[in-house]
Amino acid sequence: MKLRYFLSMFVAITALFLTGCQSGEEAIYLGNFKVATSYVALDKNGGTTNVEVNASESWSFDTSSIPSWLTVSPTSGSAGQSTISFSADAYAGRTANLKVTCGGRTQEINVIQGLAEVSTATCAEVNAGPDAKTYRVTGVVKKIANTEYGNWYIDDGTGEVYIYGTLDKNGKDGKNNSIAAWGIEVGDEITIEGPKQTYNGTVELVNVTVVKLNKSLIKVDSLTVADVKTSELPVEGGEITAHLTCKGTGVAVEIPSDAKEWLGVTSSTVGATPTVTFYAKKNEGGNREATVTFKTTDGSKDYTSQATISQKGAIVAVNVAQFLAAEVGTTVYRLTGVVMELYTSDKQGQSFYIQDYSGKTLVYRAAGFKESGAKVGDVVTVVGQRGAYKDTPQMVSGTFEEIKYAVTPISIADFLAKPDNKNVYYMVTGTISSLKGSNGKDNDYGNLYITDGTNELYVYGCYSGYGATGNDRKFFIADNNIKVGDELTMIGYKDTYNGLVELCGGINFSFKHAE
Numbered sequence: 393m394k395l396r397y398f399l400s401m402f403v404a405i406t407a408l409f410l411t412g413c414q415s416g417e418e419a420i421y422l423g424n425f426k427v428a429t430s431y432v433a434l435d436k437n438g439g440t441t442n443v444e445v446n447a448s449e450s451w452s453f454d455t456s457s458i459p460s461w462l463t464v465s466p467t468s469g470s471a472g473q474s475t476i477s478f479s480a481d482a483y484a485g486r487t488a489n490l491k492v493t494c495g496g497r498t499q500e501i502n503v504i505q506g507l508a509e510v511s512t513a514t515c516a517e518v519n520a521g522p523d524a525k526t527y528r529v530t531g532v533v534k535k536i537a538n539t540e541y542g543n544w545y546i547d548d549g550t551g552e553v554y555i556y557g558t559l560d561k562n563g564k565d566g567k568n569n570s571i572a573a574w575g576i577e578v579g580d581e582i583t584i585e586g587p588k589q590t591y592n593g594t595v596e597l598v599n600v601t602v603v604k605l606n607k608s609l610i611k612v613d614s615l616t617v618a619d620v621k622t623s624e625l626p627v628e629g630g631e632i633t634a635h636l637t638c639k640g641t642g643v644a645v646e647i648p649s650d651a652k653e654w655l656g657v658t659s660s661t662v663g664a665t666p667t668v669t670f671y672a673k674k675n676e677g678g679n680r681e682a683t684v685t686f687k688t689t690d691g692s693k694d695y696t697s698q699a700t701i702s703q704k705g706a707i708v709a710v711n712v713a714q715f716l717a718a719e720v721g722t723t724v725y726r727l728t729g730v731v732m733e734l735y736t737s738d739k740q741g742q743s744f745y746i747q748d749y750s751g752k753t754l755v756y757r758a759a760g761f762k763e764s765g766a767k768v769g770d771v772v773t774v775v776g777q778r779g780a781y782k783d784t785p786q787m788v789s790g791t792f793e794e795i796k797y798a799v800t801p802i803s804i805a806d807f808l809a810k811p812d813n814k815n816v817y818y819m820v821t822g823t824i825s826s827l828k829g830s831n832g833k834d835n836d837y838g839n840l841y842i843t844d845g846t847n848e849l850y851v852y853g854c855y856s857g858y859g860a861t862g863n864d865r866k867f868f869i870a871d872n873n874i875k876v877g878d879e880l881t882m883i884g885y886k887d888t889y890n891g892l893v894e895l896c897g898g899i900n901f902s903f904k905h906a907e
Contacts, residue, residue, distance in 0.1 A: 487504050518595065577611065
């Protein structure tokens with residue numbers, strides 16, 4: 393959202409910014425922290441500026457708001473009058489917005505060094521240049537990420553830069569729908585200027601001013617499938633038509649190389665409203681999409697526009713390990729496993745961790761999970777896409793499908809009294825009394841006995857998680873160094889074999905080593 397930063401705009405900066413506080417300037421009284429100047433001015437040749445503050449309580453800077461090029465000393469103090477020094481090396485044109493907390497209230501101090509000089513640069517030069525410098529860049533609108541706050545990408549052929557916020561025609565930012573106000577569209581040639589900063593490794597020009605906008609001579613008006621306006625094809629494939637407005641000479645189409653195997657052009661028309669029709673093959677895999685580019689020319693310059701064509705895919709059933717190994721994308725996967733715990737940081741109550749025999753992952757906000765009544769211990773099925781948050785894998789854009797087995801916690805005594813039923817699952821906890829099978833022999837599958845001190849229950853197979861088959865059912869006990877006396881919590885159904893009551897299905901929920 394366009395709320396990440398508070399960036400002050402300094403218009404018509406005068407020589408005052410280069411010389412520091414003037415003798416007649418009034419102090420700024422903001423609550424309980426009084427600053428003797430409305431800003432801190434540093435000379436472009438570098439140096440130190442001292443500012444007097446008067447606080448009614450102890451105070452401290454949010455050190456994360458202090459950029460690496462600026463030294464502030466001290467960064468905290470007690471009630472009363474203090475002198476704070478601000479120091480920087482030589483630089484022409486940069487700003488910082490510092491946050492100070494005093495008595496539980498936060499206010500800001502603006503630091504300005506030199507005049508804000510604008511440097512004309514390519515995208516490659518912006519990416520390689522220093523933060524806080526103001527750049528002017530001319531390029532093509534490559535992609536619009538957020539129309540409300542004016543977030544988009546500019547590309548000039550040397551590289552790409554993310555634009556985080558666009559000022560409207562009145563110079564205002566925020567929630568102002570500036571993309572619509574300017575009429576910015578993919579393919580337009582645009583000149584913008586703004587300060588650079590890097591956020592989590594992403595280079596950004598922030599709150600840019602639009603200097604010049606040349607509309608593209610080609611535009612995608614709509615995409616249709618069987619005369620219905622849509623950009624999505626069904627799993628079965630078929631034709632989709634792009635309806636264009638073109639004021640240039642001719643239309644050329646570029647399909648990304650990684651999409652040519654499933655998407656191609658079948659026909660095109662010319663005239664006042666040219667069209668291009670594509671054909672997509674049947675999709676045997678997950679969801680997929682391709683951004684196609686349309687080009688035209690006025691004889692001296694090429695113009696472009698783009699459209700994204702998507703196609704629904706089959707849902708790919710995988711285990712958790714396969715899901716984690718997949719790339720982030722739009723392919724839809726199906727997972728079945730045990731709800732191990734709820735993700736309490738999600739206040740919507742739609743997130744949880746799912747685990748099978750191969751691994752564990754977070755399912756983030758699966759639609760319908762809360763309404764399903766599913767609880768920790770239940771075996772559930774969910775579908776969604778492979779996503780990530782700060783490189784941590786998770787399922788996103790998910791939908792809760794079903795509770796495959798509702799699992800009821802129960803005592804060993806009550807379990808022994810239940811009727812046999814392979815479709816009813818229970819959760820039972822006990823202490824291991826023997827690691828031998830019913831025949832008295834050691835085994836790889838974890839056939840063992842657990843007890844509650846009074847009653848004993850035979851567990852026919854202790855497996856690492858739901859879905860284990862073949863060799864994946866082996867060695868859970870040995871791999872985790874589980875011994876007699878350790879506590880096991882198992883999920884399974886009740887069955888009886890030759891008079892012996894058994895917990896079958898063998899899903900290990902948790903174990904605890906004896907102290």
